[in-house]
Amino acid sequence: SKDFRYAGELGFTIKLLAAAQASDESGLLARVHPALIPLEVPMASVNGVLNAVEVEGDLVGSLWFQGPGAGAEPTASAVVGDILKISESSGINSYDSATFAPFNIIPMNDHVCQYYMRLTASDQPGVLANVARVLGDAGISISAVLQKDTDIEKTQADLVIMTHPAREANMQTAVSLIRKLETVIQLDNLIRVENYAGRL
Incomplete structure (x- = not known):
C-alpha cells in the first residue's frame, strides 16, 4: 500500500x-x-x-x-x-x-512518540503551512515531509508528515483540527512510530 x-x-x-x-x-x-x-x-x-x-x-x-x-x-x-x-x-x-501489588495504568493520552501522518490535500500553495500551523499550535514540530502528486487533473497530492515526539492527547487534538482544513481533502492515516534507543 x-x-x-x-x-x-x-x-x-x-x-x-x-x-x-x-x-x-x-x-x-x-x-x-x-x-x-x-x-x-x-x-x-x-x-x-x-x-x-x-x-x-x-x-x-x-x-x-x-x-x-x-x-x-x-x-x-x-x-x-x-x-x-x-x-x-x-x-x-x-x-x-x-x-503482587496494584499497578497504576497510564492513560494512552499520556503516551509520547513520533507520528506518521498521510493526507490527501489540494495541490496548491499554503497547504503544508496550514497543517504545520495546526501542529505548531498543539506544540508539535515536523521532522520530515514527503509530497507526491496523485491526481494532476484534480490537483490532489499525498502529503506525508513525520513529527518529532509528541503527546498522544496533543496529536489527537491537532488531527481533529487538520480534518477541518479546507485544503485537506482527507486525513488518510495516522500511525505511531516506535522509538528505539539510538535510532530516533
Whole structure:
C-alpha cells in the first residue's frame, strides 16, 4: 500500500505491535496498534507466520525471542499445549500473591512518540503551512515531509508528515483540527512510530 511505500522511503516498515512499558514512578503503559519500525532493527524482518517478542531489562539488556505464531499448525500447537497444562494442573496457585501489588495504568493520552501522518490535500500553495500551523499550535514540530502528486487533473497530492515526539492527547487534538482544513481533502492515516534507543 501507499503507507508501506512511503514508510520505506523514510527508512521504516509497518508492523502490528503490542507493547508494555513499566515505570516505578508512573506505572504501566500497555498498547496495541500498528507502528512504524526502523528497517535496521530485528523486529522489522519478522514476516509470515513468525512472531517476535523483545524484552528489555535493567540487568540483562535486550532479549529477543522469535518463532511461529500464526497459521494452522502453530495455533493448534498452542491450543494443545494449553489443554495439557490445564489437565496437569493440581489446582494449587504456585505464585505468592503477596508479591503482587496494584499497578497504576497510564492513560494512552499520556503516551509520547513520533507520528506518521498521510493526507490527501489540494495541490496548491499554503497547504503544508496550514497543517504545520495546526501542529505548531498543539506544540508539535515536523521532522520530515514527503509530497507526491496523485491526481494532476484534480490537483490532489499525498502529503506525508513525520513529527518529532509528541503527546498522544496533543496529536489527537491537532488531527481533529487538520480534518477541518479546507485544503485537506482527507486525513488518510495516522500511525505511531516506535522509538528505539539510538535510532530516533
